[in-house]
Amino acid sequence: MLERLRSPWSDRRAELSLGAVSLLIGFAVVAMVVFVTIQAWPTFSHNGLSWLGSGGKLEEQISAMQETSVHPPASAYHLRAWPLIWGTILTAGVAVVLGLAIAVLSSIFIVELAPTRLRRIAIPVIRLLASVPSVVYGLIGILVLVPFVGNHVISPAEKTSVQDTVLLTGKSLGVAIVILTVMITPIMIALICEALASVPNAWREGAIALGVNPVRAILAVTVRAARPAIVAAAVLATARALGEAIMISMVDGGRDFAPRLSDGITFLFEPLRTLASAIVDYHDGIGAPALKSTLYAFALLMLLSAFALSVGGYLIKLPMRKYQVRG
């Protein structure tokens, strides 16, 4: 058997075996999407698209589901998921925007401006940070940041201003965003650094030789050439931020509450819950079919947004690639 594997493979045989492996992966993904869709279907068929909207108290709707029997009535599926969707958009969106700005600027610094010795240390350290398990960030968040924010940052006045609706403990949107940003920035820096470093030096030098000052040359030529990689990094980071469950569920306060922009700065200290952390928080209640289907619907929503993200990234990159060399 080993002897057969060691002997040179014919093209046909290699093609078939490699093709089979890739087909297997493709099949697994398709099967998963189909399965999740089927499981989530009752939720959507009972709620329609208003499922995505707001209305009522989400916590009450979910506990109502847990109380229904194995054969739930149609009314048991009633849910308005907007607080979770809003929480997800807020945490992931703000973290990605912040992280992207930090990542682009620090990558430019590391690749173009930093002394060589610093660059040699910085790049491996950032790679290391990119691979830290997210639960470690969550632990630091709940043990360090949450008490600090709860005791020193939120003023008593802010606590009383919203005490009718929600309790401010420190577990909050702000902490979730900060930790999520810290978590996704290193991977973006690592990817963008690599892209910037692979921009041919001849372009940089050519721009400088045309009488452009070096910083302008970096922005106008190097960063411009690396734009597709910057988009790719942002897409990857957004996918990571959308799907982050454990860490967020540790620091987000676990309230099905949509932080209100109308509360001003206090908005940042309000608790929330995201789609991913809702799955973590409620997964032990899936004995109730209505809740089970609802959790699958959360999953389907995240799957679809991940697909939309990839397609969106591809479409954004298309015009940027127009002038790049293609093989």
Added chain:
Amino acid sequence: MSPEEMLLDPLRLAAEAEPERIQPQRRIHAAEQPGQGPVVPPVRTIVLDRAPLPAPPPSERASVRTQLAGAGPERLRLEEVSIDYGPKQAVKSVSLSIHQGEVLALIGPSGCGKTTLLRTLNRLTELTPSASRAGRIMLDGEDIHELPDTTLRGRVAMVFQQPNPFPMSIFDNVAFALREQSRKRPRRRELEPQVIEALRRAGLYEEVRDNLDGPALRLSGGQQQRLCIARAIAPRPEVLLMDEPCSALDPISTKTIEKLIGELRRDLAVVVVTHNLAQAHRIADKVAFMYLGDLIEYGSTAQVFDEPRATRTRDYVGGAFG
């Protein structure tokens, strides 16, 4: 063919310079026919599709160089310029002057400091942290180290060995320096005449006129290099530096660019670094021969090639070392 083109035809030049190298192989090829004389081991045969042209009459041998009126005003003057990379001295006390309307060729073996010297003329060597410089370089009577480097590089443009168009459209490439050097972003319509003019002067406009928004990186190597020349001359510099501009190109593109250099020097001072002695002979008005960082010889092309003063120069242009 015009006499000028005939003179520049590389195949014909080779045949002219070394007829015996091609002819005997034709004979060997003939001897391989069965039953004709001794059997000769198979060798590489060159089959010419036509016989080499006869040598042109002497009147046509005039080079492109002599067809232009003499040198214009002095643009750049180098006074005792030395450049060190750490402990290594790359250029040793070189003094030269460069005039408008002239092509100066810097020749010499690899590592002799000619590229370093060229890159010093628009202060690109400063980008290398270990480089240091002594002596003065004057551009129209002003020390270039007293000019802001961006101003200087606008006046002393550079074309590199490898064509390096940016990953943008052809139009944006040529407009790049114009846009970056102007204070407020000019509109495309305002830039168009200058861009077209630059492409025309670089002899590229006719080839790309319908495709100004096409990607520059899809052009052929020779077109890319002419695009780089257009990009460099668009802001109307006074001096054009070229670092072996043809060494990455095929013979036909080389010929086009050599012809272009001959035309560009009408209103520019051109400095060309080249490894190719025949090219220096074809395009240059003045030649500077450098060896191990020293300027060994500087003079008119005819003088350096035909009556070199230094033994080193005679050996180098005679092909004794390279």
